[in-house]
Amino acid sequence: MDLSRVQKEIREISQDKASGISVRVLGEDLTRLEGTLKGPKDTVYEGGIFVVDIEIKGVYPFEPPKMRFKSKIWHPNVSSQNGAICLDILKDQWSPALTIKTALLSLQALLCSPEPNDPQDAVVAKQYLNDMPLFEQTARHWTRTYASETASQKNLKQLLEMGFSEEDASTALDNAGGDLNTALAALLG
The missing domain is CATH 1.10.8 (Helicase, Ruva Protein; domain 3)
Known part of the structure; x- marks a missing residue:
């Protein structure tokens, strides 16, 4: 693993105050990080501060970091049970040119534009497609309860x-x- 690259990426994120994302190192090495992202304005996630667990494997940046939401969130592309995320750049669309910052910003963008036809949580996706008012009410409630x-x-x-x-x-x-x-x-x- 390229430790200097990971350190540089962490510094870059910490210098960018406008994006609404941050990251901190957990423990002694750079293999466990904790990211946070602000819920995007004018979405059901507005006002939330969502915590993301980030695990960097020894093959980084040739494989994506493993990420999952630690904060409970009601979203079609995130498991309401364990925080697992369905996002192409965290799987088969990852490129070594991408960064931890890119991944966190992509998660923030995913909060703006859910993909219910490629869900991680089928129950949430069904609600999103069939009962938008209830979906929005539930997502706002979860944001207030678990991420504010x-x-x-x-x-x-x-x-x-x-x-x-x-x-x-x-x-x-x-x-x-x-x-x-x-x-x-x-x-x-």
């Missing part, structure tokens, strides 16, 4: 009030995609 800064802060505050450490509570919420009940079950389990 106020929801994240509120959930963290509740866990802290229950006596959990900030580190344990944050980790549990991250692993649960922001879902308070799932995080609480993990902390108690």
